[in-house]
Amino acid sequence: MVAPSLPDRPDGESPVRSAAPAPADEEHEAAVTDLAAHWAALASPSHPSRPGLAVRLAALLRRLAAACRDEQFWALRARVLGGELLRSGLCGEWSGPLHPAEDVLPATLGLLRDRLPKVFGLPGCCAQRLATVLDEMAAGYAGALRDRVRREQEEDLRRRVAEAVTQDVLTLLPHRAVGEQRLRRAFASSAAVYLGLCSLDLDGFGSVNDTLGHDLGDRLLVEVATRLHQVAAPNLVTRTGGDEFAVLVECVVDPRAVERLARRIQEALTLPFRVGGRVVEISVSVGVAVAAPATAVPADLLRAADVALSWAKAQGCGRVAVFDPDRDAGESARAALLAGMPDGVERGEFLLHYQPLVRLADGRVRGAEALVRWQHPEHGLLGPGRFVEAAECSGAIVPLGRWILTEACRQAAAWWRELGPRAPYVSVNVSPVQLAEPDWVAQVTDVMELTSLPPWQLQLEITEQAVLRDEGAATAALSALRATGIRLALDDFGTGYSGLAWLRQLPVHALKIDGSFVDGLRHRNADPVDRSIVEALIRMAHALDLEITAEWVETAEQMEQLTALGCDLGQGRWLGEAGPAAWVADLWRRNIE
Numbered sequence: 001m002v003a004p005s006l007p008d009r010p011d012g013e014s015p016v017r018s019a020a021p022a023p024a025d026e027e028h029e030a031a032v033t034d035l036a037a038h039w040a041a042l043a044s045p046s047h048p049s050r051p052g053l054a055v056r057l058a059a060l061l062r063r064l065a066a067a068c069r070d071e072q073f074w075a076l077r078a079r080v081l082g083g084e085l086l087r088s089g090l091c092g093e094w095s096g097p098l099h100p101a102e103d104v105l106p107a108t109l110g111l112l113r114d115r116l117p118k119v120f121g122l123p124g125c126c127a128q129r130l131a132t133v134l135d136e137m138a139a140g141y142a143g144a145l146r147d148r149v150r151r152e153q154e155e156d157l158r159r160r161v162a163e164a165v166t167q168d169v170l171t172l173l174p175h176r177a178v179g180e181q182r183l184r185r186a187f188a189s190s191a192a193v194y195l196g197l198c199s200l201d202l203d204g205f206g207s208v209n210d211t212l213g214h215d216l217g218d219r220l221l222v223e224v225a226t227r228l229h230q231v232a233a234p235n236l237v238t239r240t241g242g243d244e245f246a247v248l249v250e251c252v253v254d255p256r257a258v259e260r261l262a263r264r265i266q267e268a269l270t271l272p273f274r275v276g277g278r279v280v281e282i283s284v285s286v287g288v289a290v291a292a293p294a295t296a297v298p299a300d301l302l303r304a305a306d307v308a309l310s311w312a313k314a315q316g317c318g319r320v321a322v323f324d325p326d327r328d329a330g331e332s333a334r335a336a337l338l339a340g341m342p343d344g345v346e347r348g349e350f351l352l353h354y355q356p357l358v359r360l361a362d363g364r365v366r367g368a369e370a371l372v373r374w375q376h377p378e379h380g381l382l383g384p385g386r387f388v389e390a391a392e393c394s395g396a397i398v399p400l401g402r403w404i405l406t407e408a409c410r411q412a413a414a415w416w417r418e419l420g421p422r423a424p425y426v427s428v429n430v431s432p433v434q435l436a437e438p439d440w441v442a443q444v445t446d447v448m449e450l451t452s453l454p455p456w457q458l459q460l461e462i463t464e465q466a467v468l469r470d471e472g473a474a475t476a477a478l479s480a481l482r483a484t485g486i487r488l489a490l491d492d493f494g495t496g497y498s499g500l501a502w503l504r505q506l507p508v509h510a511l512k513i514d515g516s517f518v519d520g521l522r523h524r525n526a527d528p529v530d531r532s533i534v535e536a537l538i539r540m541a542h543a544l545d546l547e548i549t550a551e552w553v554e555t556a557e558q559m560e561q562l563t564a565l566g567c568d569l570g571q572g573r574w575l576g577e578a579g580p581a582a583w584v585a586d587l588w589r590r591n592i593e
Contacts, residue, residue, distance in 0.1 A: 031119040032058050035111075042107050064112065065120035068130045078133045082140025086148065105141055109134050168239040170218055171225035179238035179246055183301065186250045187293045196249035196258030198265065199287040199305040200228075203317040205243035208280065219275045224282075231268045232261065246305070255290040262286045262320050270318065283318035285309060290323075304328070334390040337376070341387065341396050345403050349375050352407055355578035356587055357427065357549060360563045360570050365588045367425040367459060369571065370408035371578050372400070388431075397431045402443060404428060409451040409458060411581045415588075416457050424588055425487065427459040432466035436473070441480050448484075455485030461512065463491050475506065482507045489549070494537055503544055511541045515552025515572075521561045522554065535565050542566065 036057035067078070085105075113134060116122070122130065166178050186195050202224065209217040221243070228245060229237050236248040247265065249258050269284045287309025291301040304323040312321035344350060354368035374382040391397040405428055412426035434440055448455060460481065467474040478488055489510040490503075494517055513534065520530025534550070541548035550562050553572030562570060576587060 028119070032061055035061060035115050035119050038111060038115075039108060042111065061112075061116065061119070064116060064130075064133065065122065067133050068116075068120075068122055068126040078136030079140030079143065082137040082142070083144035085137065086141050086144040105138060109138060168225075171222055171239050173225050173229070173237055173239040173245070176238055176240040176246070179236060179240070179248055180298065180302070182236055183248055183298045186248070187296075187298050189293075194252035194255050194258075194290050194292050195301060196252045196255070196261075196288070196290045197301050197305040198247040198249070198258065198262045199240070199289075199309040200245040200247070200265065201285045201309055201313060202243040202269075203283045203285055203313075205282065208282070212276075212278065212280070216276050216278070216280075220273055220280055220282075223273050223275060224269060227268055227273075228265060231265050235261070252290065258290050259288050259320065259322055262288045266318065266320055285312040285318065286320045287312050288320060288322045334387070337374075337379075337382075337387050338390050338394050338396055340376075341391060341400065344374060344376070345400060349377065350400070350403065351375060352404065352411070352581070353578040354411075354426070354581055354584045355571060356424070356576040356584055357569050357571050358575040360559065360567055364591045365424050365576075365584065366569060367427050368584045369427040369429075369461070369578075370404060370411075372404050392431050392433050395433060397433050398437065401431055401434045402447075405444065406447050406451065409447050409453045412457050413451045413453040414581075415585060416454065419585065419588060423457065424584060425457045425459055427461055427487075427489065429461045429491065430466070432463065432469055435462060435466045435477065436469060441477050444481060444486070445484065448486075456487065459487035459489055459510070461489045461491040462508075464493070464495070467506065479507045482509075493541075493548075494533070500540065500544070503540075503546075508546065510547040510549060511537075512549045512551055512571075513537050513567075515550075518550045518552045518558060518562070518572075521558045524557045526557075526561065531561065531565075534562070534567075538565050538567050 033054065036054045039057045039061075040053050063081070067081075085108075113130065116130060117126070166175055167173070168175055183195070183197070205217070208220060225237070225239065225245070228247070232247045235250070238246050238248070240246045247261070249261060252258060263286075266284055266286055269282065273280045273282070287305050287307065289301055289304035289308055291304065307328055308321045308323040311327075312319040315321065351373050352370045353373055354370055356365045357367040357369060358364065359366050372384050372388070374387060376382050379386075388397065391400055408426045408428045412423075415423040415426075437443070444460070447453075448458065462474075462478070467478075482488055487510065488508040489512055490506065490508050491512045492514045493511040495514045517530065517534050517537065520527050521534060538548055547568045549569040549571060550558075550567045551571050553559055553562065553570040553574050555574055558572075559570060559574055
């Protein structure tokens with residue numbers, strides 16, 4: 001027979017009206033206690049006699065018996081009772097966050113269905129109601145169980161997400177955010193005299209993944225993190241990127257102690273690692289920064305360490321660099337200049353000065369080197385030493401170099417039209433970055449066509465280092481330009497590693513002796529070694545049928561000795577300062593007259 005259903009109350013539960021209690025004699029109490037003991041054995045098999053359990057179960061038995069006698073005991077109350085069973089652990093113990101060790105609810109329900117009517121002397125109608133009560137209680141228990149599992153799954157997910165945010169899964173080191181939070185707290189503490197930060201980057205770690213595989217690379221990162229933590233303890237070590245780490249040093253009294261720690265870390269990490277049966281060696285670049293909380297903010301220290309790390313990596317592998325505010329200020333100023341360079345070209349802020357190239361035998365002006373200047377709206381007239389090197393590093397030299405070449409060729413064409421076939425040629429420096437441009441030869445020939453300049457009126461100056469970057473491509477480009485009739489000169493000759501065989505292969509017309517050699521001839525009693533070096537360079541050039549120019553000619557003694565040694569051309573303040581284009585034409589006319 002199906003047990004009759006109990007009516008639900010939509011407005012919630014109502015207190016149970018207790019029916020008349022069963023006879024409270026000793027036999028009855030013993031039966032209740034015995035049933036409670038059986039339930040305890042099911043609910044807590046490992047600890048059936050834990051304190052208070054039997055008392056709680058006996059009380060619950062009486063509530064169930066009363067519910068069966070009460071015709072107004074609603075289903076909702078039974079479901080609530082099922083939830084209480086779960087929360088109190090009266091229907092099974094739990095071994096983990098999600099799953100019970102043994103769900104004993106079915107056995108519990110069977111026990112109550114069989115023995116509760118007998119123990120409490122329930123009449124037949126109450127026994128039938130008991131089935132419905134137990135069904136509703138089981139439904140409440142199941143619903144509460146689902147709610148508990150869902151909550152614990154959500155809590156586990158939140159925990160995992162929190163760990164993912166604060167802890168690196170691979171190395172188990174704290175993430176960058178943890179280090180930055182700790183740094184902010186350290187800055188807020190008045191106990192810190194100085195704070196130090198070491199930013200680390202494993203040099204060439206990508207090659208480890210490429211050659212040995214990502215699995216071994218990950219295992220190496222774990223070993224690096226372990227060793228780093230051992231060396232840097234008790235300081236906070238964090239993983240800030242794929243192969244990047246950081247060490248926060250708090251309460252620093254001597255700022256030099258942070259650099260010493262960085263060098264200990266570097267030495268420790270250069271020792272071989274044994275990973276997967278292989279011996280792997282790496283190097284690490286370290287940027288070191290120290291700041292006083294009283295005069296700085298956390299962002300200052302983070303940036304300083306990153307800047308120092310970039311300096312270390314620029315020096316090569318396995319270097320330690322310490323942040324220098326003066327150097328940083330200089331680099332920031334150069335960066336600001338670079339940022340304004342494209343607009344400066346558009347606004348016409350750049351201009352060219354020309355320094356004459358004089359034939360030493362008769363003092364005639366043979367050509368003029370174009371030297372760029374920047375008429376900066378804030379800093380005044382800037383020489384090339386203030387911006388050219390930075391422009392080469394950033395690539396900004398390409399558009400600037402194109403403007404220089406165009407403007408110089410336009411001016412040389414004006415000289416040629418004004419002064420005739422013997423007009424001075426213009427000599428233009430070519431950056432290694434420009435020489436590496438795939439369409440550089442086409443750029444040069446386009447400018448020549450645009451300005452109508454005869455090719456022999458243009459000389460391009462290149463350095464040995466520029467050619468050696470990609471010797472094959474550079475030689476092919478220079479050969480193509482020489483074929484058009486353009487003059488080519490090797491600048492800063494004597495400072496590189498070129499030999500006779502290499503020079504014979506290079507399609508150039510001229511060599512320019514670096515000024516550091518010429519400087520030794522400044523006085524009449526020159527060092528015989530300096531004189532011998534210059535003489536050897538001149539003879540080498542002439543043996544290869546190349547014209548040779550001496551730079552930095554600043555005294556009469558230099559000019560006299562260079563002339564006596566057979567040097568072809570000279571350039572320097574003694575022979576003429578760099579000046580406007582009109583000045584070169586006037587100087588040429590005076591030489592002719």
